[in-house]
Amino acid sequence: MSRTESPPRPLDERLPTLRGRLDGAAELLVCLDFDGTLAPIVEDPDAAAPTERNREALAALAATPAVTTAVVSGRALRDVRARVDGPSIYAGNHGLELAREGSIAVHPVARKRAIRIERICSILETALASVPNCRVENKRLTGTVHYRSVPDAAEPIVRRITNTVVERFGGDDLELSPGKRILEIGPDIPWGKGNAVELIAADEPSETVPVYIGDDVTDESAFRAVEPDGIGIRVGDDDEPSSASCRVDSPTEVADFLAWLGSTGADLVDRTGSPAAPPVEAQ
Structure with missing residues (x-):
C-alpha cells in the first residue's frame, strides 16, 4: 500500500524512523535520480555533473557490503552511465532501459x-x-x-x-x-521509474529496505514503489504534496544523507545481518 500524499517532512525530523527501519533490515537498496539529485540543475543539460561530494559518497556507498546502489534517470542509459560511476545498476529513459548483471533490457513496446x-x-x-x-x-x-x-x-x-x-x-x-x-x-504505456525500482527491488533479499531519492514529477512513481515500507526522499525546498515521506533541500543535502547511510545507516544494517550462506562443498 502506497503512502497517502502529503508534504514530506524534513529528513532530520524523520531520522529516528529511518534508524528503526534500517535496524531491522537484512540489506539496503539505494536508488537515485541524477539531475537535481546527484547533480545540480544547470542551464545546459550537457554540462550536468554530480557534485564531488555526491560522487565520493556514492562510490563509498556502492563499495559497502550489504548495500546495492542504482541510478534511475530520465536520461538515456548511455548518457547517465557516462556521467556517474559506482552503482551496480542503471536505469535510463525513466526505466525503459535497465542495465544490471552485465546485460541491458529494453522495454519491447x-x-x-x-x-x-x-x-x-x-x-x-x-x-x-x-x-x-x-x-x-x-x-x-x-x-x-x-x-x-x-x-x-x-x-x-x-x-x-x-x-x-x-x-x-x-x-x-x-x-x-x-x-x-x-x-x-x-x-503511452503504463511504465515509469517506479516499475524499474520494483524490478530492481525484486532481486534483493526480502528484508531489504529500499530507498529512493529524486526531485521531479517523474520520481513520484518511484516514491510510491518504496513507501511506506521503504524510504522516499524528495529533493527540493517546496511543500507540495508527494508520495515521499522525507525531503532534503538540495544535492548538497543528498550528499550528507548518502554519507550518513554509508556510515551510521550501513552499521545499523550490518548489525542485524542476514544469515550466512552455507559453505559450498568442493567438487
Missing part, C-alpha cells in the same frame, strides 16, 4: 516506437527552431523538449507547438508529460 520518437523530435527541431534557447533532445526511446533558458514570453509557444505535434503525429502511441522546465515525450 518502447523499442518498437523509437522510430516515431525520432520522427517527432525531428519535426519539433524544425518547428521550434525560431524559439531562442529551446532544445529538442532525442533519447531514442523518449524525447525531451528543454525550455529552461527560453524567454518567459515564449514558454506558452513551446508548450503549444509541442502538444500539437505530439497529438498529430504521435496519436495513441505516444504521450506528453511535464517535468521541471521540460516536456517529456514517450510511449
Whole structure:
C-alpha cells in the first residue's frame, strides 16, 4: 500500500524512523535520480555533473557490503552511465532501459516506437527552431523538449507547438508529460521509474529496505514503489504534496544523507545481518 500524499517532512525530523527501519533490515537498496539529485540543475543539460561530494559518497556507498546502489534517470542509459560511476545498476529513459548483471533490457513496446520518437523530435527541431534557447533532445526511446533558458514570453509557444505535434503525429502511441522546465515525450504505456525500482527491488533479499531519492514529477512513481515500507526522499525546498515521506533541500543535502547511510545507516544494517550462506562443498 502506497503512502497517502502529503508534504514530506524534513529528513532530520524523520531520522529516528529511518534508524528503526534500517535496524531491522537484512540489506539496503539505494536508488537515485541524477539531475537535481546527484547533480545540480544547470542551464545546459550537457554540462550536468554530480557534485564531488555526491560522487565520493556514492562510490563509498556502492563499495559497502550489504548495500546495492542504482541510478534511475530520465536520461538515456548511455548518457547517465557516462556521467556517474559506482552503482551496480542503471536505469535510463525513466526505466525503459535497465542495465544490471552485465546485460541491458529494453522495454519491447518502447523499442518498437523509437522510430516515431525520432520522427517527432525531428519535426519539433524544425518547428521550434525560431524559439531562442529551446532544445529538442532525442533519447531514442523518449524525447525531451528543454525550455529552461527560453524567454518567459515564449514558454506558452513551446508548450503549444509541442502538444500539437505530439497529438498529430504521435496519436495513441505516444504521450506528453511535464517535468521541471521540460516536456517529456514517450510511449503511452503504463511504465515509469517506479516499475524499474520494483524490478530492481525484486532481486534483493526480502528484508531489504529500499530507498529512493529524486526531485521531479517523474520520481513520484518511484516514491510510491518504496513507501511506506521503504524510504522516499524528495529533493527540493517546496511543500507540495508527494508520495515521499522525507525531503532534503538540495544535492548538497543528498550528499550528507548518502554519507550518513554509508556510515551510521550501513552499521545499523550490518548489525542485524542476514544469515550466512552455507559453505559450498568442493567438487
